[in-house]
Amino acid sequence: MNHPSRTPDALPCLLSELLTALGLPAAQAANLQVQGNDSLVSCFPVSELATAAIGVAGLAAADLLAEGAPALPVQVDRHLAAAWFKTSLRPLGWELPAVWDPVTGDYRTRDGWLRLHANAPHHRDRALAVLGCANNQAAVAEVMADGSGEALEAAIVAAGGCAARLRTQAEWQAHPQGQAVRTEPLIAQEWTAVATARDWRPDPRRPLQGIRVLDLTRILAGPIATRLLAGLGAEVLRIDPPGWDEPAQAPEVTLGKRCARLDLRRPADRRVFEALLAEADILVHGYRADALEGLGYGGARRRALNPGLIDVSLCAYGWSGPWALRRGYDSLVQMSCGIAAAGCEWQGGEQPVPLPVQALDQATGYLMAAAALRGLARRQGEGQALTARLSLARTAWLLTERPGANGGSAYRGPAEGDYGDAQEPTAWGPALRLRAPLRLGEVELQWRRPATRLGSATADWSR
8 A cells, every 4th residue: 555645636625625515624634644646537536536525424434433532534545445436346256237228328319419328127118118219229329310319308308217418518507407506505404403312422443333324325326325334333224115126236335234125105114114214313315306205204204203313315416406306317417517528528539428437426425424424423512413415416516617637647447455355245146345445543444244135134223
């Protein structure tokens, strides 16, 4: 491992903005030690974003542990941070399924490019119904080539599918949704006084031991957040609806968690969910803004069921503006907000060029974890319960305001020594997991449960 290096220019600015967004003093950045200097190749400072997002989550954890004493130094390995932003898992003797559905991808239209996201079968079926074509790339490409990207995007989204037209940064800045997102806080926070405080204190060796996290998130930012909380010692229970699966992502993001299923349209399952929520310390959810409200679990109801709840949520395109309820994923937001167009121009090519990793998902996930940690600290110290909101599109603004790749050697992927010594007995077979990119003093992240299949556990808090 390299000795701590001087941080590139973008990193101090990012750290300062993230600490301010959390309500922590910018001076706490001095507690962060960064090791390594390699960089993911991009026209945006992606490695700096990875380092800053993981680092600020560590600083929030150190602040929680400090309880008025000097905070522990936080160490982030820049090389490992980039590696975790790609994948942390190396299967041994088995293979992960393909990440993308065969018809997911970028298609040329008569006036530009359109990305279709079809990983979820129901999203794929709705898009194909609009296009009126067979379920294969060639058929989709033929229809796309004759159509208007804007019209196709609108029709697919209206039908309940997921698509995004390639826009430049200037177009996004002028777009009503881009303008709405730009005015939103990076981490919107609302604080509510709590009449009674829970008798809990952070464990110096296992900071979140005894904390219960109810995880209602799917691909990908939310599961990243709860994976980090599990590594800090929290009891994480993930809840999915019947039939939902993420075969390419579950081995990556279920590390340290228990995973169960509930159907919140069934009265019996609703009673179970309400009991779980009442005993949770943290709720992390990534449904569209109106989804839980439609199930009868809006913000006021959640707060009534658990007044001290730390409630952290995310969406794709922001919480205000005409696209506030639009379905979206990292790759779609990159198309919409100008990232893929900037990459195309930077490389001098014709096709959209996304970031080298799903950095919006990854960074937003670590910021969600940081917000949850900040919520715990203030609940303990001040009797305040937090409601926090983040979005992929707002994280994109943070990144795109700092164009230009930074110095350092090019990232070359993980080496043999980057993996832990012990094999992880995942539900799919043995695997190696990358060493954690984050340390708090001498405290290392520890995941005491291997990655597991969705729906493999019962919907209760383990005793």
